[in-house]
Amino acid sequence: MSEKTKLSLQVNGTARAVEVWPMARLLDVIREDLGLTGTKEGCGEGECGACSVILDGQLVNSCLVPAVQAEGADLRTIEGVASEEQLHGVQESFLHCGGAQCGICTPGMVMAAVDLLRRCPHPDEAQIRDGLAGNLCRCTGYGKIVDAVAQAAERAVEVAKESRP
Ligand code: FES
C-alpha cells in the first residue's frame, strides 16, 4: 500500500506542512488537513467552481488538482482574502448587493472575482460574466453577483482616487 508523503506549501502567506495520500485531492487537503472549510465542494467534477482557490496565481478548481501538485506552491483560499480588520472589497460588495443567498457558491465566486479584478481591474458586464463563467449559482440568478463585482471594481477606483496625494 502507498504511504503518505509530506506536502509543504505556503497557505495564505503562512508556511504549512501536511502528510497526504498520493492520490489526495487538493480540495480534501484544504478542508480536512489544513482545516480551511471555507472552500466548498459542490460537484466534485470541475463543473461548479465552489472549490475555487488561487494556486501560484492561477484560479483552479481544487477538486481536480492532485494535492501533490501543490508542493512548494503559493495557495490562497477564501480565508486569506480578507485582512483581520477588514473584508475584501469584493466581499463588502457581495454584502451590499445581496450577492449571496444560500452562500454555497459564494467562496468560489469571491475567489473568481478577486482573480478577475486582478487581471482586469475595470471589467465591463460581459467581462464580469465571462470571469464568473466557471462558477455556478442556483439561487441568485447571477444579476446581484455581477452587480457586486461591478461595484467592487468601481469602489476600488474610488479608493485609489481618494488615496492619491
Ligand atoms: S466542487 Fe470543484 S468544480 Fe465543483
Ligand code: FES
Ligand atoms: S447563493 Fe446559493 S448557490 Fe449561489
